Amino acid sequence: MSGAILFSWAAGASEHVGEVTARIDAGQFRAAETRIDAALRQPGLAPETRHDLEFQRERMRRIRLDFPMTEAQVKQRLRERIPDLRDDEFAQWKASNQLEHYDIDGEPFYFTRSVSNLFLLNPQAAARRTPPVKPPAYGPMERPNAYHLKALREAHATGKHSVAPRRVRVTQSLIVNADAVPAGETLRAWIPLPRALPGQQEGLRVLASQPAAHRIAPESTLQRTVYLEQPAKAGTPTKFSISYEVTVFGQAYLPDPAKVEPLRGEALVAKHPELAAHLGERPPHIVFSDDIRAFSRQVVGDEINPYTIARKLFEAVDRIPWAGAREYSTITNISDYALHAGHADCGQQTLLLMTLLRLNGIPARWQSGMVFSDGDYDNLHDWGWFYLAPYGWMPMDVTTGRLTDAGDITGKDPGVEWFYFGGLDAYRLAFNDDYGTQFVPPKQHFRSETVDSQRGEVEWKGGNLYFDQWDYTFEAHVLPESKASN
DSSP states (O other): OOSOOSSOGGGOHHHHHHHHHHHHHTTOHHHHHHHHHHHHTSTTOOHHHHHHHHHHHHHHHHHHHHSOEEHHHHHHHHHHHOTTOOHHHHHHHHHTTSSOEEEETTEEEEOTTHHHHHHHHOHHHHHTOSSOOOOOOOOGGGSOOHHHHHHHHHHHHHOOSEEEEEEEEEEEEEEEOTTSSOTTOEEEEEEEOOOOBTTTEEEEEEEEEESSOOEEOOTTOSBOEEEEEEEOBTTBOEEEEEEEEEEEEEEEOOOOGGGSOOOOHHHHHHHOGGGGGGSSOBTTTBOOOHHHHHHHHHHHTTOOOHHHHHHHHHHHHHTSOBOOOOOGGGOSOHHHHHHHSSOBOHHHHHHHHHHHHHHTTOOEEEEEEEEEOSSSOEEEEEEEEEEETTTEEEEEOTTTOOOOOOTHHHHHOGGGGGTTBSEEOSSEEEEESSSSOOOSSOOSSOOSSSSOOSSOEEEETTEEOOGGGEEEEEEEEEOHHHHHTO
């Protein structure tokens, strides 16, 4: 960009970063680069501002990695699957964001998963695909099954909400690409590790690590990790791993809506001051924008019962179609993105639901980790918790959502349909009880994932290593005796 810089450096560092952020969100990457360059040349620039500006430059790089395809490339890829594709329907899918794209300096670039997501979001496109679209690969707990029924029956019989536990043995690895850093340089890695959460996950026993020396973050660390380091070797991938066992309990809360106290917001905090931290806005991802307020009014109406409000919001967010998501670090406001994108993944849906609950005076907090099965299934997953007096904190998994295809399971217990509104299965590990918090020991460079912590993180003295420079594996085995005893 030529000409004068359009904002005053004396106006404050936050304005500089805000202007750059807005330019990037608008796809004006060249203008953003100009502003970053000018800002970084200013004498006396605060280290925090320098860090934030440099991250915005890194964010542009990450966006380009997530959106690498030109329109011509996407059309070619689509025509390989839909030979009679018409330009007008392509334009329609683009306008509806079913073909997710990012306009960068006037040219549209398409998300790496835009084509596969189209077939998830558009049944008509999926019906025309050659070869036919394969049925979605649902996780074992995304359909009603005997475990859900067993957990509910145990909760009814015992009056307990921690039920049907499973003992699981886990090995998680992080493998850095060969020659990602010069030989001999020390790589520093963080691999997620469960916290001890009474009644949810207990009895953690670390079995082994590679390398053997490791540092486990304190139980109080809300994004808990194991820290490891070792030197890189020329021509060889560098592997870090941790193995452990832990017992995970299912959760099944059975509140009576008629007995839920009508306490929300300030009235609730007056009685329970500790809940204040879980109400209100938390920029950048929990913001009560005009659009959020309007959506809330449309869903909630005149309802005043906190239970019914929460369930209405849960249903509304559950109706947003799931699709593969871009990296969270590239999104300025995730709840706003989930509201407007036309699709969302688990973390985006959870942050939107948390925002709506908090707006309505219902405390909400984050949880996330990995889900797994008795077989070879595993996946990153995010969910949350919400608070209703007098029952306290209850879990919510809005992405697994309402189990409508319940068949004879529902007939045996209608509660199965709403299992994940107040319940969780035991086939998941919680690594995080908050989002975007600091590690122990802290990273020195940018996080690859600025919100969540499931795959891990790695860096060296020269900077962060992003996801294109390493991979991870997660193996979970449910121990037979834990299933037999329940």
